Amino acid sequence: MEIKNLRKNIIIGVIFGAVVMVGLGIYADFTEMARLLRAFRWGLLPAAIGLTVVNYLLRFSKWHYYLHQIGVKNLGWWADLRVFLGGFGFSLTPGKAGELVRLLWLKKLANVHPAETAPVAVAERLTDGIAMVILSLVGGLVYPQFTPAALTIGAVLVVAVVVIQIRPLALWLLGIGERLPLVSRFIHHLHTLYDNVYELLRLKNLLIAVTLGTLAWVSEGVALYLVLLGLGMPAAGQLALLSVFILAFASVAGGASGVPGGLGVTEGGLTGMLQLLAGASENVAATATLLIRFATMWFGVVLGLLIQAVWRDFLYGEAG
Secondary structure, eight states: OOHHHHHHHHHHHHHHHHHHHHHHHHHSOHHHHHHHHHHSOGGGHHHHHHHHHHHHHHHHHHHHHHHHHTTOOSSOHHHHHHHHHHGGGGTTSGGGGGGGHHHHHHHHHHOOOHHHHHHHHHHHHHHHHHHHHHHHHHHHTTOGGGHHHHHHHHHHHHHHHHHHHOHHHHHHHHHHHHTSHHHHTTHHHHHHHHHHHHHHTSHHHHHHHHHHHHHHHHHHHHHHHHHHHHTTOOOOHHHHHHHHHHHHHHHHHHHHHOOGGGTTHHHHHHHHHHHHHHOOOHHHHHHHHHHHHIIIIIHHHHHHHHHHHHTHHHHHGGGO
């Protein structure tokens, strides 16, 4: 994995993100959005960012717990936290592939092969996806038109978990891989990966991970609610629940798209659903999307890059 190529992809992602933000302004009205930003209750933004930090810490707790479950116990929480948060700097790479750099950092810091730690990344993604689908389905009880999409994505995730937990079936599929020329070269690592994923997705571990993931994404949904309050929408329990649902559904759609950072897909989902379900105007919806994406996704990218810069020697050493 070439770090330099990943950094080039980040630049491309930033440019694409800027295009998406300009697109929001074109869709709405730049002048009116500027007025809304001037009138925004900026005192609520630190609280929204604070909820994003809560999201990161809950997800880190799951990551650290998973590493302990596969036997990586020679890495303290402070070192592991920098590894976890530093990976957010690569969120804008295609399919978030750049976050796999965490596995290379773990190899350097904890002397553990990426084939052993890759299951943690796989399980983290699966359980985050399940958590967001659960929140989307809860909202689907009130807005059934969104249920089919959430069920489709949820079904894929559940099937993946079920296949992994049925060992004879999973081993049979690996056996097929052994007969494929390209796959057979890596089959030993695939067996190691499977054995660890199998353990991480056992019922107890699955419940812990999904619970942490659900709480994490609820916190970001509440952050969206605070942004809407800052833009003048009236405080209401229904709006808070709706915010959690909209944030989860748009994030699921963005993640399923495979687009770096969900750029464009997540923004479109947030803007459209805020208008359709929350009754926000085009300008309020677009401005809220702009603010929540800066408080969540863009904040994570900047935080990750800062950690990589400050602790460059720690993370990269001679290879940086």
